[in-house]
Amino acid sequence: xxxxxxxxxxxxxxxxxxxxxxxxxxxxxxxxxxxxxxxxxxxxxxxxxxxxxxxxxxxxxxxxxxxxxxxxxxxxxxxxxxxxxxxxxxxxxxxxxxxxxxxxxxxxxxxxxxxxxxxxxxxxxxxxxxxxxxxxxxxxxxxxxxxxxxxxxxxxxxxxxxxxxxxxxxxxxx
Amino acid sequence: xxxxxxxxxxxxxxxxxxxxxxxxxxxxxxxxxxxxxxxxxxxxxxxxxxxxxxxxxxxxxxxxxxxxxxxxxxxxxxxxxxxxxxxxxxxxxxxxxxxxxxxxxxxxxxxxxxxxxxxxxxxxxxxxxxxxxxxxxxxxxxxxxxxxxxxxxxxxxxxxxxxxxxxxxxxxxxxxxxxxxxxxxxxxxxxxxxxxxxxxxxxxxxxxxxxxxxxxxxxxxxxxxxxxxxxxxxxxxxxxxxxxxxxxxxxxxxxxxxxxxxxxxxxxxxxxxxxxxxxxxxxxxxxxxxxxxxxxxxxxxxxxxxxxxxxxxxxxxxxxxxxxxxxxxxxxxxxxxxxxxxxxxxxxxxxxxxxxxxxxxxxxxxxxxxxxxxxxxxxxxxxxxxxxxxxxxxxxxxxxxxxxxxxxxxxxxxxxxxxxxxxxxxxxxxxxxxxxxxxxxxxxxxxxxxxxxxxxxxxxxxxxxxxxxxxxxxxxxxxxxxxxxxxxxxxxxxxxxxxxxxxxxxxxxxxxxxxxxxxxxxxxxxxxxxxxxxxxxxxxxxxxxxxxxxxxxxxxxxxxxxxxxxxxxxxxxxxxxxxxxxxxxxxxxxxxxxxxxxxxxxxxxxxxxxxxxxxxxxxxxxxxxxxxxxxxxxxxxxxxxxxxxxxxxxxxxxxxxxxxxxxxxxxxxxxxxxxxxxxxxxxxxxxxxxxxxxxxxxxxxxxxxxxxxxxxxxxxxxxxxxxxxxxxxxxxxxxxxxxxxxxxxxxxxxxxxxxxxxxxxxxxxxxxxxxxxxxxxxxxxxxxxxxxxxxxxxxxxxxxxxxxxxxxxxxxxx
Numbered sequence: 010x011x012x013x014x015x016x017x018x019x020x021x022x023x024x025x026x027x028x029x030x031x032x033x034x035x036x037x038x039x040x041x042x043x044x045x046x047x048x049x050x051x052x053x054x055x056x057x058x059x060x061x062x063x064x065x066x067x068x069x070x071x072x073x074x075x076x077x078x079x080x081x082x083x084x085x086x087x088x089x090x091x092x093x094x095x096x097x098x099x100x101x102x103x104x105x106x107x108x109x110x111x112x113x114x115x116x117x118x119x120x121x122x123x124x125x126x127x128x129x130x131x132x133x134x135x136x137x138x139x140x141x142x143x144x145x146x147x148x149x150x151x152x153x154x155x156x157x158x159x160x161x162x163x164x165x166x167x168x169x170x171x172x173x174x175x176x177x178x179x180x181x182x183x
Numbered sequence: 184x185x186x187x188x189x190x191x192x193x194x195x196x197x198x199x200x201x202x203x204x205x206x207x208x209x210x211x212x213x214x215x216x217x218x219x220x221x222x223x224x225x226x227x228x229x230x231x232x233x234x235x236x237x238x239x240x241x242x243x244x245x246x247x248x249x250x251x252x253x254x255x256x257x258x259x260x261x262x263x264x265x266x267x268x269x270x271x272x273x274x275x276x277x278x279x280x281x282x283x284x285x286x287x288x289x290x291x292x293x294x295x296x297x298x299x300x301x302x303x304x305x306x307x308x309x310x311x312x313x314x315x316x317x318x319x320x321x322x323x324x325x326x327x328x329x330x331x332x333x334x335x336x337x338x339x340x341x342x343x344x345x346x347x348x349x350x351x352x353x354x355x356x357x358x359x360x361x362x363x364x365x366x367x368x369x370x371x372x373x374x375x376x377x378x379x380x381x382x383x384x385x386x387x388x389x390x391x392x393x394x395x396x397x398x399x400x401x402x403x404x405x406x407x408x409x410x411x412x413x414x415x416x417x418x419x420x421x422x423x424x425x426x427x428x429x430x431x432x433x434x435x436x437x438x439x440x441x442x443x444x445x446x447x448x449x450x451x452x453x454x455x456x457x458x459x460x461x462x463x464x465x466x467x468x469x470x471x472x473x474x475x476x477x478x479x480x481x482x483x484x485x486x487x488x489x490x491x492x493x494x495x496x497x498x499x500x501x502x503x504x505x506x507x508x509x510x511x512x513x514x515x516x517x518x519x520x521x522x523x524x525x526x527x528x529x530x531x532x533x534x535x536x537x538x539x540x541x542x543x544x545x546x547x548x549x550x551x552x553x554x555x556x557x558x559x560x561x562x563x564x565x566x567x568x569x570x571x572x573x574x575x576x577x578x579x580x581x582x583x584x585x586x587x588x589x590x591x592x593x594x595x596x597x598x599x600x601x602x603x604x605x606x607x608x609x610x611x612x613x614x615x616x617x618x619x620x621x622x623x624x625x626x627x628x629x630x631x632x633x634x635x636x637x638x639x640x641x642x643x644x645x646x647x648x649x650x651x652x653x654x655x656x657x658x659x660x661x662x663x664x665x666x667x668x669x670x671x672x673x674x675x676x677x678x679x680x681x682x683x684x685x686x687x688x689x690x691x692x693x694x695x696x697x698x699x700x701x702x703x704x705x706x707x708x709x710x711x712x713x714x715x716x717x718x719x720x721x722x723x724x725x726x727x728x729x730x731x732x733x734x735x736x737x738x739x740x741x742x743x744x745x746x747x748x749x750x751x752x753x754x755x756x757x758x759x760x761x762x763x764x765x766x767x768x769x770x771x772x773x774x775x776x777x778x779x780x781x782x783x784x785x786x787x788x789x790x791x792x793x794x795x796x797x798x799x800x801x802x803x804x805x806x807x808x809x810x811x812x813x814x815x816x817x818x819x820x821x822x823x824x825x826x827x828x829x830x831x832x833x834x835x836x837x838x839x840x841x842x843x844x845x846x847x848x849x850x851x852x853x854x855x856x857x858x859x860x861x862x863x864x865x866x867x868x869x870x871x872x873x874x875x876x877x878x879x880x881x882x883x884x885x886x887x888x889x890x891x892x893x894x895x896x897x898x899x900x901x902x903x904x905x906x907x908x909x910x911x912x913x914x915x916x917x918x919x920x921x922x923x924x925x926x927x928x929x930x931x932x933x934x935x936x937x938x939x940x941x942x943x944x945x946x947x948x949x950x951x952x953x954x955x956x957x958x959x960x961x962x963x964x965x966x967x968x969x970x971x972x973x974x975x976x977x978x979x980x981x982x983x984x985x986x987x988x989x990x991x992x993x994x995x996x997x
Binding site: 032034035039042043046047048049051052053054055056058059061088089090092093097099103106107108110112113114115116117118119122137140141142144145146147148149150151152153154155156157158171172173174175 | 198199200202203205206207208209210211212213214215216218219221306307308383384385386387388435436437438440467469470471692693694695874876877878879880881882883885886887888889890912913914918920921922924926927929931
């Protein structure tokens with residue numbers, strides 16, 4: 010059976026207070042996307058496997074397709090739209106994604122960035138293995154992950170080879 | 184064939200790893216994908232789908248749906264039959280009797296997941312509730328899921344009116360394989376091999392918004408359409424609506440890989456509802472729906488396979504029978520029946536080839552042209568047979584391939600069926616790949632593993648990525664089809680401020696078209712990379728498209744870029760005319776560099792492009808009349824690939840313009856106790872001619888590699904005996920994650936194509952080399968006591984291989 014009960018929620022999304030009336034069954038990802046036009050969280054599956062909808066809920070990473078909008082009433086949500094600097098400049102992590110060609114169609118990217126930012130902030134040792142393990146709840150069907158792993162390691166300050174065809178001078182700057 | 188090519192080393196941006204223009208918006212979550220766009224008064228569509236593989240529809244009751252809050256209306260099969268025409272079929276009789284519509288046609292459902300009713304409501308949730316409330320009464324019918332059973336005389340018919348389950352049948356016979364098999368030193372026979380079903384499963388499922396504007400009687404579709412003009416034709420036919428009142432748009436698309444070539448089918452249902460209800464309709468496919476009907480790659484059985492070869496290791500040719508499982512409807516099919524012939528020779532100097540090919544209906548999801556469409560299957564078969572022959576006859580697997588590869592001095596190489604391989608260096612590519620996996624050391628590792636409970640295997644994959652196809656090959660399927668050659672269009676203009684605007688007919692879904700177009704246009708006009716603005720997405724209403732426009736068949740680097748170069752040259756000629764008039768010289772004395780039109784040899788005499796634009800746009804009276812009247816600062820051009828129609832009698836002719844190659848090599852470790860395969864080393868060497876952006880190319884190679892590895896080890900769109908899909912979500916259909924894959928070892932070889940505008944070749948599909956390399960590596964690990972005869976090798980099959988699976992199916996006749 011379904012319910013059409015609605016209630017009002019107030020949520021801080023990417024630093025802004027947002028109020029909305031949602032049905033009890035509305036998924037957080039749908040509220041963020043449909044009511045607020047937040048394009049960071051994407052839907053790539055119905056089962057919590059693909060990670061494209063990953064956001065931060067009160068500082069903790071969560072797949073927003075696995076959360077009801079009513080659950081976050083009074084809380085704080087951060088989407089990938091909050092990652093860039095206020096003037097629109099890419100963050101170091103985002104810049105590393107661009108430098109290392111860590112995105113193609115860009116559909117999984119917001120989710121990848123959320124998890125990568127969380128990993129980098131966690132203090133965990135960044136290795137090829139730890140990055141791959143951290144990304145295991147995400148699916149990308151374009152990149153084969155190789156460049157995503159490189160970009161995250163570069164963002165952690167590690168030396169990684171520049172993309173194929175880069176000029177040596179550019180590589181040093183990177 | 185000679186064509187004018189610009190030397191790549193004289194170019195500023197082309198050939199460099201320029202950062203991508205698409206990235207900033209995508210990284211900042213500011214892209215606009217199919218489900219992103221806010222639309223006023225939007226309604227949502229959901230489908231009621233068949234739970235049966237094959238059933239007669241007895242009754243449909245929507246009364247409970249009508250009571251759902253937010254319900255707006257629905258679309259029933261009878262209504263669709265009345266309002267639409269069936270989609271055109273490519274095949275001739277008897278397969279052309281198939282009737283395919285956007286909802287189950289002819290009172291039957293033919294696969295589990297087939298849409299039966301479309302329901303619209305004011306919210307996503309209400310649409311789903313209303314769909315769930317629709318009651319359909321079915322009478323189950325006998326079904327067929329195994330292709331081999333589908334061709335037996337007593338098999339249940341998927342389409343009664345066709346009279347059999349074979350949609351298309353043809354024998355391709357080049358050379359004299361009977362003579363070769365009779366006289367060769369050695370003949371190897373394999374009873375049966377199987378190439379399994381899988382799908383590239385783009386992460387963005389299909390999303391479509393259909394809007395109907397009553398004032399102009401026009402439908403506008405926004406979403407993932409990989410071939411906008413073909414989609415328009417299909418929609419026009421189905422909707423009985425003039426093409427000039429249909430517009431197909433896309434913005435950002437979250438992957439396609441060929442899967443989104445049939446978006447017109449659900450779009451037809453959305454259009455009918457949009458018109459009926461007077462509201463824009465959005466359909467956002469769920470992951471499960473995408474797996475049920477979003478399109479699978481072709482599953483193929485190869486039977487009675489015979490290979491003839493000489494005692495010195497020279498392969499003469501092969502023959503086989505193919506049963507290709509196209510599922511319940513031929514949507515892009517049965518084109519696969521001829522598409523594989525683009526790579527008839529695979530990478531080898533075969534002289535004789537005979538294939539008896541049947542495209543077969545089953546009660547399963549229809550196939551779509553999945554990455555490497557139809558060539559991957561044939562390439563896997565040939566490479567598998569090469570590998571089996573090497574094992575069985577004791578040839579060194581490396582030397583055997585090296586010897587039989589088409590050699591660098593043989594290009595351009597004409598295949599058994601008249602295709603012309605343009606360029607390549609397969610031996611060098613294989614040498615590089617083996618270096619990358621440290622082949623000799625890996626062999627030592629293999630010997631050292633003996634008796635440890637682990638097995639080491641080394642495998643090679645040799646593939647071609649044929650690009651820019653000659654649509655004339657469709658006539659091999661049906662001589663009445665009006666296709667031949669291939670072309671793409673482009674539009675380049677100088678805006679009022681001197682900025683350059685470029686629009687391509689191609690459709691991007693991650694390949695970086697905005698980037699590569701900017702590179703070549705900037706070089707051609709002598710402007711900076713940032714001065715070129717490429718329109719995102721595609722628009723069928725603009726003259727930048729040709730009938731065959733779109734992204735498929737690995738061709739953008741040739742057709743898309745070729746058209747862009749031609750258009751840019753037209754614009755450059757106009758710029759030179761204006762500058763010449765202003766500077767008082769002849770147009771041929773003008774060169775374009777540093778953002779200026781300047782007189783050759785006199786850099787002082789120059790006009791910035793912004794001035795050229797300003798004069799034309801705002802002060803045409805300053806120009807001589809003949810210039811003002813002729814110059815619009817717009818270059819619109821096509822690139823038409825140099826093709827002839829194939830000889831239909833002999834099934835002979837050049838079917839593809841370019842052949843990129845990918846050679847892969849890998850080292851796997853197999854756990855004898857669990858059958859688990861672990862990739863220890865994975866290398867790929869790509870050769871796609873002159874690179875436009877090496878970074879983008881490497882990224883495409885990575886992606887195709889991940890698809891192939893994942894398909895070989897994890898992905899199987901299998902059906903159970905009841906015709907139920909076993910892999911309806913990402914739990915049951917495991918698309919590889921970062922944790923499943925190794926770090927890749929990549930290198931490239933550059934063999935410029937002599938046939939294309941800048942020596943580049945289309946690439947991106949990859950040819951499925953990982954399926955070959957992993958099959959070969961597992962074979963190498965288990966040795967001769969078993970035979971790897973399936974492209975899918977999960978742990979349970981590897982365990983059976985360790986116990987001798989299929990050894991008896993491979994016979995050395997002599």
